[in-house]
Amino acid sequence: MKKLSFVNVLNKKIKIVYEDMEDWGECLMDNKIIKLNKKCLKDPEQHWWTLVHEVTHMIFELSGIAFMAENDEEAYVRCVENLVIPWVLDHQHLKK
Ligand SMILES: [Zn+2]
Numbered sequence: 001m002k003k004l005s006f007v008n009v010l011n012k013k014i015k016i017v018y019e020d021m022e023d024w025g026e027c028l029m030d031n032k033i034i035k036l037n038k039k040c041l042k043d044p045e046q047h048w049w050t051l052v053h054e055v056t057h058m059i060f061e062l063s064g065i066a067f068m069a070e071n072d073e074e075a076y077v078r079c080v081e082n083l084v085i086p087w088v089l090d091h092q093h094l095k096k
Helices: 038-042 044-063 073-090
Strands: 006-009 012-019 025-028 033-037
Touching: 006 044, 012 038, 012 044, 025 044, 033 038, 033 044, 038 044, 044 073
Parallel strands: 012 033
Antiparallel strands: 006 012, 025 033
């Protein structure tokens, strides 16, 4: 699939880079970069959900939530990614 160069997150331009890496993705807030594993390019579904996961990290970090004294960010990100977003995508018909 086609590589992305940038995505917009909360009106900030976030650079997308593809690398060989251990994890599926990584979010570097200070540099406004999201790294995605090159392997994602072979699987649009994996690419999409990894992007969703890293964008959720970026939003939590930009919003300040990631800086709470007790930071269970990974748990919150997984909740949004696995439960909230799929629910929203499955229930868009309720908007009409
Ligand atoms: Zn994560």
